[in-house]
Amino acid sequence: SAVISQKPSRDICQRGTSLTIQCQVDSQVTMMFWYRQQPGQSLTLIATANQGSEATYESGFVIDKFPISRPNLTFSTLTVSNMSPEDSSIYLCSVIAGTGGGGSYEQYFGPGTRLTVT
Template identity: 90%
Template sequence: SAVISQKPSRDICQRGTSLTIQCQVDSQVTMMFWYRQQPGQSLTLIATANQGSEATYESGFVIDKFPISRPNLTFSTLTVSNMSPEDSSIYLCSVGKKGQVRGNTEAFFGQGTRLTVV
């Protein structure tokens, strides 16, 4: 398993500002993911962050809006830039750990960061 710590747990921000969310894992992992969970909705993958390479963004998400850093195998940050009220959401960090059988990956989640933009 993996224990994931996210900071901050919640924040209220002014529109036009940026917030950086930190994700710390208790073990080295190759794959880290950032998800968004908008109010009353499911989780949407923002990007995949692998150490040593640029993040891979899903359709509808761009690096200028959601820059990601992955300096080592236990840490990542997601920045929500130039925020607007539409960015109000829960942002979740997730890590993938491969099982003993190739291709079987299990995901673990942090508690999330609840962001409100006013």
């Protein structure tokens, strides 16, 4: 299993500013992801955070708006840049962890960071 913590748990930010969200995992994981959950909506994958290389972004998300760092196998940050009210969402860190094949991999989620942009 994997236990994930995120900081901050919530924040209220002004339009035009940036916020960096931290994700810490209690074990080394290869695959780490960032999701966005807009109010009342499902989860949308923002990007895969790759250790030692640039993140892989999904369609509709760009590095300039959502820069991601992954300095090691237990930590990642997501920055929401030049924020607007449309960025108000819950941002979730997620990892895949497991012991091997046969479907034993599980995807775990952090508690989320609730961002409100005013």
